[in-house]
Amino acid sequence: MNRALGLGFLAFLVSIPFWIGDQYLLHILINAGIFVIGAMSLNLLLGYTGQLSLGHVAFFGIGAYTSALLSLGFDVTTFWGGELVVGPQPVWLSFLAGIVLAGLAGWFIGRISFKVRGAYFVIITISFAEVTKLVALNWVDLTEGPMALISIPPFSVSIPGIWEATFYGKTPNYYIMLAIGVVSYIVIKRLVNSRLGRAMVALRENEPLAMSVGIDVTRYLVLAAVVSAAIAGAAGGLYTHYVRIVDPDVFLFIYTVTMVIMVITGGKGTLAGPIVGGIIFGVLPEILREFMGPEAQWVTYGAVMIAIVMFLPEGIVPALTRFWERRKESRDASDRMITGRAASSATETPSE
Amino acid sequence: MSDSTSANALSVDHVAVHFGGLVAIADMTFSVDRGEVVSLIGPNGAGKTTAFNVVTGFLQPTKGTVTYQGRQVNGLKPHQIADLGLVRTFQKTSVFDTNTVFDNILIGLHRRGQRSAWEVLLSLPRVRREEEELRAKAWDILEFVGLDRQANSLGGALAYGEQRLLEVAVALAAEPSLLLLDEPVSGMNPSETSSFMDLLAKMRERHITMLLVEHDMRMVMGVSDRIVVLNDGHIIAEGSPESIQNNPEVIKAYLGEGAEHVGN
Ligand SMILES: Nc1ncnc2c1ncn2[C@@H]1O[C@H](COP(=O)(O)OP(=O)(O)OP(=O)(O)O)[C@@H](O)[C@H]1O
Ligand SMILES: [Mg+2]
Numbered sequence: 378m379n380r381a382l383g384l385g386f387l388a389f390l391v392s393i394p395f396w397i398g399d400q401y402l403l404h405i406l407i408n409a410g411i412f413v414i415g416a417m418s419l420n421l422l423l424g425y426t427g428q429l430s431l432g433h434v435a436f437f438g439i440g441a442y443t444s445a446l447l448s449l450g451f452d453v454t455t456f457w458g459g460e461l462v463v464g465p466q467p468v469w470l471s472f473l474a475g476i477v478l479a480g481l482a483g484w485f486i487g488r489i490s491f492k493v494r495g496a497y498f499v500i501i502t503i504s505f506a507e508v509t510k511l512v513a514l515n516w517v518d519l520t521e522g523p524m525a526l527i528s529i530p531p532f533s534v535s536i537p538g539i540w541e542a543t544f545y546g547k548t549p550n551y552y553i554m555l556a557i558g559v560v561s562y563i564v565i566k567r568l569v570n571s572r573l574g575r576a577m578v579a580l581r582e583n584e585p586l587a588m589s590v591g592i593d594v595t596r597y598l599v600l601a602a603v604v605s606a607a608i609a610g611a612a613g614g615l616y617t618h619y620v621r622i623v624d625p626d627v628f629l630f631i632y633t634v635t636m637v638i639m640v641i642t643g644g645k646g647t648l649a650g651p652i653v654g655g656i657i658f659g660v661l662p663e664i665l666r667e668f669m670g671p672e673a674q675w676v677t678y679g680a681v682m683i684a685i686v687m688f689l690p691e692g693i694v695p696a697l698t699r700f701w702e703r704r705k706e707s708r709d710a711s712d713r714m715i716t717g718r719a720a721s722s723a724t725e726t727p728s729e
Numbered sequence: 730m731s732d733s734t735s736a737n738a739l740s741v742d743h744v745a746v747h748f749g750g751l752v753a754i755a756d757m758t759f760s761v762d763r764g765e766v767v768s769l770i771g772p773n774g775a776g777k778t779t780a781f782n783v784v785t786g787f788l789q790p791t792k793g794t795v796t797y798q799g800r801q802v803n804g805l806k807p808h809q810i811a812d813l814g815l816v817r818t819f820q821k822t823s824v825f826d827t828n829t830v831f832d833n834i835l836i837g838l839h840r841r842g843q844r845s846a847w848e849v850l851l852s853l854p855r856v857r858r859e860e861e862e863l864r865a866k867a868w869d870i871l872e873f874v875g876l877d878r879q880a881n882s883l884g885g886a887l888a889y890g891e892q893r894l895l896e897v898a899v900a901l902a903a904e905p906s907l908l909l910l911d912e913p914v915s916g917m918n919p920s921e922t923s924s925f926m927d928l929l930a931k932m933r934e935r936h937i938t939m940l941l942v943e944h945d946m947r948m949v950m951g952v953s954d955r956i957v958v959l960n961d962g963h964i965i966a967e968g969s970p971e972s973i974q975n976n977p978e979v980i981k982a983y984l985g986e987g988a989e990h991v992g993n
Contacts, residue, residue, distance in 0.1 A: 564850055571849040571856065572835075572842040572863070579836045582825045589785065589819070590903040591811035591840040600846055 479610020
């Protein structure tokens with residue numbers, strides 16, 4: 378049932394470019410999709426291990442900058458005085474490097490902060506995001522600072538010397554976004570449905586009990602941080618090569634907050650939650666823009682968010698799942714009553 | 730008691746635990762042999778739970794050493810100690826509330842899985858095979874403790890007595906060679922207690938070594954090979970259930986808080 382729903386939804390997503398017509402709408406969907414991927418990665422940490430990364434955008438930004446810089450090439454004076462010159466690299470390689478570097482950053486943050494969890498993790502991740510932003514702003518030599526990195530090459534595929542395709546258009550970028558989204562979803566799904574994901578949930582639910590049955594808490598928190606950061610890095614790389622310009626604003630705190638909102642309203646700790654929340658809050662602002670002035674947009678946005686959190690505190694997906702199950706249960710129960718009555722009247726057993 | 734020490738599974742050697750100025754355990758030495766059921770008893774605040782915390786790595790002793798099967802355990806982290814087969818339950822009921830009973834057991838089975846993150850991400854056939862094995866084992870354990878019919882209930886939704894049973898089942902899933910139970914029947918009604926004693930008897934048949942902390946004297950006297958009595962951070966007596974029942978020191982220690990239980 379779930380699987381059919383998922384595949385149906387995927388088929389729908391695949392079909393969109395064929396009938397949507399308006400390229401601007403496709404652009405909105407690509408942007409929303411990038412946020413959904415970010416939200417899915419955040420959910421692995423927040424929803425499954427219970428750790429709130431309020432600097433999640435740092436991993437996104439690291440992926441974006443790494444991939445941009447490598448694909449453009451750069452030269453920079455190193456700390457020890459020498460000059461480091463790197464020529465332009467293929468986009469796919471730059472993109473992978475962005476994922477790896479973001480994952481490494483996740484590993485680093487995980488190692489240093491999981492000794493002091495909870496509030497400390499929140500503070501450390503926020504600080505980390507601020508630091509990365511300051512680096513992007515001030516290391517002008519490398520990042521061009523507020524001037525932004527421009528003319529970043531888009532995704533492309535090639536058979537060297539024979540054939541090459543470069544993806545400037547919305548439609549191919551939409552499908553690239555979709556492919557990365559699907560891969561991220563599968564990675565997260567496999568992880569959380571495995572023994573490793575159970576260990577993550579166990580330490581969220583009851584850490585002493587988890588330790589007492591042999592679960593190495595630090596190890597699974599770090600694993601979640603690495604995978605989460607790597608996927609956020611992929612979203613960043615995707616953004617870079619789609620928008621083709623990146624400046625220190627990719628590190629804005631509001632982007633992290635947006636992802637947190639998506640995860641919490643959709644339902645943290647569920648696979649579909651960040652997708653549902655991400656689509657609502659990724660697309661909603663654009664729809665509102667059609668009808669309202671900027672102030673009214675924000676008020677409506679906030680009102681929708683508050684309404685969801687108030688009425689569905691666990692998020693939309695868990696609420697829907699519960700509703701569905703309860704309906705099924707009551708239907709089963711009434712079926713049982715009917716068949717039960719039929720059976721007893723047919724046999725007419727005397728009372729025991 | 731046998732004088733051979735070679736069979737010692739667990740040795741607690743001159744352990745002391747201080748919390749600031751408070752001496753929770755002054756000097757504690759005892760051992761548990763393989764296959765034995767040993768009870769650690771004593772009045773409230775005697776230091777029994779503290780002893781469990783030291784043995785399982787949740788606390789570091791101020792002095793002394795703990796060894797298990799010849800290896801020093803103090804200094805290791807709780808999960809490393811669990812990996813040696815030393816698994817404990819908690820005095821205060823502790824299950825994974827929002828997970829189903831079945832998932833509680835699967836989490837408990839963590840140690841029996843081997844597959845790495847890469848294998849999981851690639852969804853290799855051996856990952857699926859392992860998962861099936863773990864699930865089969867989980868059913869075995871649920872049937873063993875008699876919770877199979879509650880498999881799909883949430884841990885937090887079980888009746889109190891069943892939750893206590895689930896705790897033991899989760900610990901059993903971790904494949905203990907020495908199981909430490911901290912007041913497993915506290916709060917259970919008499920019929921739950923006696924079915925729990927049946928379960929203990931079944932665990933014994935499986936040669937699971939046990940260290941038991943319990944206030945229910947009927948149970949302690951019924952299941953223990955040997956009893957260690959702790960009072961105020963000191964071991965005041967040790968021996969067979971009969972000898973403990975008639976030990977004047979023990980009776981004195983319990984006076985005013987249930988002396989009538991000892992010896993009946
Ligand atoms: N973390 C701690 N910090 C300070 N004091 C503690 C701590 N843990 C235990 N104590 C103290 O150590 C002493 C022994 O406590 P412990 O919990 O080991 O007793 P117990 O024998 O398990 O008692 P009970 O039968 O009530 O469970 C008590 O005086 C208790 O207040
Ligand atoms: Mg205690």
